[in-house]
Amino acid sequence: MTVPTIPIDEPRRRGRLHHLTVGLGFVLVLLTIVMALVSFVWTPYDPTFVNANETLDGLGQHGHLLGTDAFGRDTFSQLLVGARVTLLAGIIAVAIAAVVGVPAGILAGMRARWLGELIMRGNDILFAFPALLLAILFAAGWGASTWTAMVAIGISTVPVFARLARASTLQVMTTEYVLAARAAGRGGWWIARRHVLPNIASVLVVQASVAFGLAILAEAALAYLGLSTQPPTPSWGRMLHDAQGYLFTAPRLSVWPGIAIGLAVLGFNLLGDGLRDLLDPRLRERRR
Amino acid sequence: MTVLELRELTVHIGSVPVVDRVSLSLGAGDRVGLIGESGSGKTLTALAALGLLPETARPGGGIELCGQSVQDLSERQWARLRGDQIAMVFQEPMTALDPVMRVGKQVAIALRRHRDLSRRAAFASAVDLLRQVELPEPAAIARRYPHQLSGGQRQRVVLAMALANEPAVLVCDEPTTALDVTVQARMLALISRLVSDRGMALLFISHDLAVVSQVCERVLVMYGGRIVESGPVDRVFGAPRHPYTAGLLAASDIADVAPGAALRTIGGSVPGMGEFPSGCVFRNRCDRALPECAEIPPLVPDGPDRLLACINPVPRADS
Amino acid sequence: MALNLARRLGFLVLTLAVASVVIFAVCAWIPGDPATTLLGTQATPAAVHQLRHQLGTDRPLTSQYGSWIKSLFTGDLGTSYVTKLQVWPQIQPRLGVTFSLVLVGMVLALLIAVPVGIFAAVRHRQVSGVVVSGLSQIGLALPAFWIGILLAFVFSVKLDILPPGGYVSFRQDPVEWLRHLVLPGISLALVQGAVLSRYVRGAVLDVMNEDYIRTARAGGATFAKALWRHGLRNAAIPVVTVLGLQLATLLIGAIVIESVFTMPGLGLMLLQAVGNRDLVLVEGTVMILVAAVLVLNFLVDLLYLLIDPRLRSSR
Numbered sequence: 001m002t003v004p005t006i007p008i009d010e011p012r013r014r015g016r017l018h019h020l021t022v023g024l025g026f027v028l029v030l031l032t033i034v035m036a037l038v039s040f041v042w043t044p045y046d047p048t049f050v051n052a053n054e055t056l057d058g059l060g061q062h063g064h065l066l067g068t069d070a071f072g073r074d075t076f077s078q079l080l081v082g083a084r085v086t087l088l089a090g091i092i093a094v095a096i097a098a099v100v101g102v103p104a105g106i107l108a109g110m111r112a113r114w115l116g117e118l119i120m121r122g123n124d125i126l127f128a129f130p131a132l133l134l135a136i137l138f139a140a141g142w143g144a145s146t147w148t149a150m151v152a153i154g155i156s157t158v159p160v161f162a163r164l165a166r167a168s169t170l171q172v173m174t175t176e177y178v179l180a181a182r183a184a185g186r187g188g189w190w191i192a193r194r195h196v197l198p199n200i201a202s203v204l205v206v207q208a209s210v211a212f213g214l215a216i217l218a219e220a221a222l223a224y225l226g227l228s229t230q231p232p233t234p235s236w237g238r239m240l241h242d243a244q245g246y247l248f249t250a251p252r253l254s255v256w257p258g259i260a261i262g263l264a265v266l267g268f269n270l271l272g273d274g275l276r277d278l279l280d281p282r283l284r285e286r287r288r
Numbered sequence: 289m290t291v292l293e294l295r296e297l298t299v300h301i302g303s304v305p306v307v308d309r310v311s312l313s314l315g316a317g318d319r320v321g322l323i324g325e326s327g328s329g330k331t332l333t334a335l336a337a338l339g340l341l342p343e344t345a346r347p348g349g350g351i352e353l354c355g356q357s358v359q360d361l362s363e364r365q366w367a368r369l370r371g372d373q374i375a376m377v378f379q380e381p382m383t384a385l386d387p388v389m390r391v392g393k394q395v396a397i398a399l400r401r402h403r404d405l406s407r408r409a410a411f412a413s414a415v416d417l418l419r420q421v422e423l424p425e426p427a428a429i430a431r432r433y434p435h436q437l438s439g440g441q442r443q444r445v446v447l448a449m450a451l452a453n454e455p456a457v458l459v460c461d462e463p464t465t466a467l468d469v470t471v472q473a474r475m476l477a478l479i480s481r482l483v484s485d486r487g488m489a490l491l492f493i494s495h496d497l498a499v500v501s502q503v504c505e506r507v508l509v510m511y512g513g514r515i516v517e518s519g520p521v522d523r524v525f526g527a528p529r530h531p532y533t534a535g536l537l538a539a540s541d542i543a544d545v546a547p548g549a550a551l552r553t554i555g556g557s558v559p560g561m562g563e564f565p566s567g568c569v570f571r572n573r574c575d576r577a578l579p580e581c582a583e584i585p586p587l588v589p590d591g592p593d594r595l596l597a598c599i600n601p602v603p604r605a606d607s
Numbered sequence: 608m609a610l611n612l613a614r615r616l617g618f619l620v621l622t623l624a625v626a627s628v629v630i631f632a633v634c635a636w637i638p639g640d641p642a643t644t645l646l647g648t649q650a651t652p653a654a655v656h657q658l659r660h661q662l663g664t665d666r667p668l669t670s671q672y673g674s675w676i677k678s679l680f681t682g683d684l685g686t687s688y689v690t691k692l693q694v695w696p697q698i699q700p701r702l703g704v705t706f707s708l709v710l711v712g713m714v715l716a717l718l719i720a721v722p723v724g725i726f727a728a729v730r731h732r733q734v735s736g737v738v739v740s741g742l743s744q745i746g747l748a749l750p751a752f753w754i755g756i757l758l759a760f761v762f763s764v765k766l767d768i769l770p771p772g773g774y775v776s777f778r779q780d781p782v783e784w785l786r787h788l789v790l791p792g793i794s795l796a797l798v799q800g801a802v803l804s805r806y807v808r809g810a811v812l813d814v815m816n817e818d819y820i821r822t823a824r825a826g827g828a829t830f831a832k833a834l835w836r837h838g839l840r841n842a843a844i845p846v847v848t849v850l851g852l853q854l855a856t857l858l859i860g861a862i863v864i865e866s867v868f869t870m871p872g873l874g875l876m877l878l879q880a881v882g883n884r885d886l887v888l889v890e891g892t893v894m895i896l897v898a899a900v901l902v903l904n905f906l907v908d909l910l911y912l913l914i915d916p917r918l919r920s921s922r
Contacts, residue, residue, distance in 0.1 A: 340825060343732070370827045389840075433917070
């Protein structure tokens with residue numbers, strides 16, 4: 001199975017528009033982080049507090065900024081706390097993928113013979129297991145929870161990182177400074193640390209940003225299906241699931257969590273795009 | 289009859305004139321060479337003649353094709369002329385052809401762009417064209433994909449496509465530079481023969497003086513976007529007047545260098561786009577430069593059929 | 608080329624085998640013994656032991672795996688401990704639902720992605736191109752199931768012109784089949800289309816700068832014609848390679864969308880099975896899905912070979 005490299009855009013317009021989009025991405029990501037951090041210290045209401053008197057409140061009703069859900073829980077507070085899970089999903093997923101996938105990819109790139117082949121074949125097999133299926137398997141066995149979801153997403157993200165790390169490593173291995181290092185007798189560890197890692201770092205950082213966004217989307221879908229965070233912990237995906245039952249009576253409930261997810265993912269994607277131009281032009285030029 | 293005329297053609301990229309008031313005139317059957325190193329603007333001049341300049345380049349001045357003014361034509365209007373009145377062969381044959389289409393079909397498509405032919409008839413004509421460009425077993429080659437052909441073979445296919453509709457002018461931009469030396473000579477002979485057989489005008493662009501002297505009757509020497517010298521090929525190369533031309537000739541005349549002696553070069557290197565000196569574009573590398581060279585030397589007649597843009601030229605052989 | 612094909616086929620089989628091992632292993636290591644679950648905590652050890660023997664779960668894992676694989680070949684995916692029903696007959700009718708959704712989703716996604724991508728590439732220096740490119744950025748950031756909910760709200764709840772869920776088989780009523788697939792299909796297609804459109808844009812941009820486009824123009828083709836005649840087929844190559852990946856994503860996305868629109872497909876069944884801790888059903892269904900993903904990718908690889916003649920002769 002062949003996976004193409006991300007198509008290379010034309011030399012980027014370094015103009016104002018570009019800075020605008022990167023800035024927007026940064027702001028959105030920051031917003032999400034702030035929401036999560038703030039939620040540890042303060043929320044307008046307790047997001048798990050059921051209030052039978054204030055169910056399905058509209059905007060601003062009874063002091064609820066964005067209203068309440070069918071159980072009277074404050075939507076805004078739920079959004080704030082839900083940001084924690086969202087970010088956690090991204091962090092865990094990318095961490096697993098990076099810690100497992102990157103070393104595997106580098107190893108495959110540096111030992112291009114049977115070990116490298118073996119690793120890449122294993123990688124291809126891993127590609128066949130999307131996050132949802134893994135999450136289902138784990139949920140079937142150990143019961144659904146935030147952790148089963150995140151581990152599932154993390155494992156399913158490993159192959160992308162491994163493949164990318166390997167491709168970049170292969171490129172670096174052909175450069176002259178690496179050849180010089182090998183001629184000077186430097187061992188694999190040294191070369192990996194001093195030459196490979198710094199040079200592939202930029203590509204990996206970009207991929208991490210994109211993967212972060214994908215992880216958020218995956219977690220949201222899993223939560224919607226009930227395969228992630230369980231009640232009463234708030235989660236944007238599960239909020240959408242709950243909201244769907246009230247589409248007739250309170251359609252607004254379906255709007256906010258979706259916007260939150262979309263903005264967070266958009267932020268990470270824009271950031272990733274911006275980082276790509278910032279860190280990548282050297283590698284891009286050589287690929288051409 | 290003049291088939292191609294460039295009148296004070298100027299091409300700007302940004303604010304830089306990369307082609308600066310170039311004028312040339314080709315009549316039917318003429319073989320004109322355009323000599324210059326990379327960065328001289330010769331390729332852009334050729335592209336301008338076909339309306340193929342990149343989006344960032346803006347042309348100015350007059351371009352006439354078979355008497356018709358073409359500098360402001362739309363893409364659709366240009367499409368009617370390209371291939372039919374004027375055609376071009378480019379430098380790099382390896383990437384010039386569609387990799388997923390058989391070469392015979394690509395030639396047939398070129399034919400059907402300007403002629404009302406059935407697919408079968410066009411393919412048959414395509415095979416015939418491939419035969420004319422001296423490809424062995426043209427019918428078999430027509431069914432092959434570009435990656436199954438060598439560079440020389442691909443260039444012949446490109447030539448066949450260019451000649452398919454018998455244009456009045458053929459522009460060749462370094463057509464043999466990317467080919468092996470042994471293939472070069474045959475390709476040049478082929479181009480010469482095909483052009484003369486059809487009575488076409490040829491504009492041949494190259495940095496290789498030997499090639500130009502083989503194929504062309506007249507030559508224009510270009511540097512820094514400007515024509516610095518022009519005239520019949522044997523006279524310009526035999527007795528160059530512009531110091532740049534003289535330098536080019538000296539540098540390419542390797543046989544003349546005594547063993548162990550240094551090769552002759554022109555001092556300095558070609559400036560980047562926009563970094564040419566004011567006044568005479570060559571004066572910062574010229575060993576005959578004078579203070580007066582700070583003024584742009586005009587391109588004026590130097591003898592009955594030569595033009596020269598230099599106020600301190602190499603002395604005539606007979607003076 | 609035949610060698611190439613054989614190699615890929617071999618690898619497909621190998622991957623399927625390894626995948627089956629992984630699925631079986633995960634299900635086997637999952638805590639919980641079917642026998643005790645079925646009999647309850649009050650059961651006597653003897654009864655549990657007997658049931659285990661009956662079910663075959665007291666055998667070594669390798670032998671259990673062996674018989675599972677063997678039965679797979681005969682089309683028997685086992686019998687669920689929970690529902691006492693055979694697995695395959697449960698899966699089979701639902702396959703049509705899921706694959707219909709994937710098909711419609713893919714077609715719609717392509718219908719969106721190709722024109723959008725081409726437009727964004729051809730106008731990449733102009734405002735319209737940049738705007739379109741930006742829209743695709745937004746499109747791929749949105750959760751597909753959220754779009755499904757919103758679309759259901761607009762078209763089913765408010766406008767009442769499309770059904771809010773369910774499924775009608777094609778054989779029963781083609782029009783209704785399509786009507787029930789429109790909203791779910793669009794939900795899938797909007798997001799996948801946005802992703803694909805970026806790849807299309809990149810591929811077309813690359814092609815626009817290729818020399819053979821210039822050669823075609825020099826021969827009398829307008830830029831648009833040259834792009835159409837030569838560019839598209841060349842641009843399709845990198846896009847087709849992405850399609851394979853996208854099919855897997857589409858399949859997974861379809862499972863989620865089935866939940867949104869309560870369609871009787873594999874997705875809902877799978878989720879119920881998880882809730883019931885029905886491991887046999889989960890095992891069988893996941894195996895089918897993984898196999899589908901692998902086979903689809905294999906077919907796309909074949910398609911790739913067909914499109915690009917350079918891959919056929921050279922090794």
